[in-house]
Amino acid sequence: MQALKRPYFWHAIYTRSRAEKRLYQELCSKNIECYLPLKKELRQWSDRSKWVEEPLLRSYLFVKVSEREYYDVINSNFAVRYVTFGGKAVSIPEKQIEALRLFLDDENRKVDLCTDYLETGEVVEVISGPLKGIQGEITQIKGKSRIVIRFDSLGTCVYTDISLDSIKQVQIVMH
Structure with a gap:
């Protein structure tokens, strides 16, 4: 069996x-x-x-x-x-853990933590560079474009700088 x-x-x-x-x-x-x-x-x-x-x-x-x-x-x-x-x-979600790993694996990328409430932004996917394939929210923090992975259950977000020409908008499908 x-x-x-x-x-x-x-x-x-x-x-x-x-x-x-x-x-x-x-x-x-x-x-x-x-x-x-x-x-x-x-x-x-x-x-x-x-x-x-x-x-x-x-x-x-x-x-x-x-x-x-x-x-x-x-x-x-x-x-x-x-x-x-x-x-x-x-x-x-497994995707959030994998995105967090990719954020931190890039030693040249500064990754920060934010526990302040961030307004929900546009959902995007990275289309080039070492973060290719990661989905997150695009937002402005301290005047710079950042991609954010939101961990609602922990009340925290992880974010890093992102070039706007390396992302595309993701279509949200409602069921």
């Missing part, structure tokens, strides 16, 4: 304070697929400066689990709880 294949979904998990990397390591050792978005920052001390990798989203980690691994994650040492809505863990 063939084993039943369980569906896997991405979820955000809230971590203990400053324990994102430790939870990531713990979950990887349990063979649970997870993603910790990191950004490089230049830190300045009195005697030196050094590039360090810091979590982009403080106290959050993304996990891709089925029902079987769901409780393994929450029972980990550094996990607090899933990000929920109406008592149920919110699933995050």
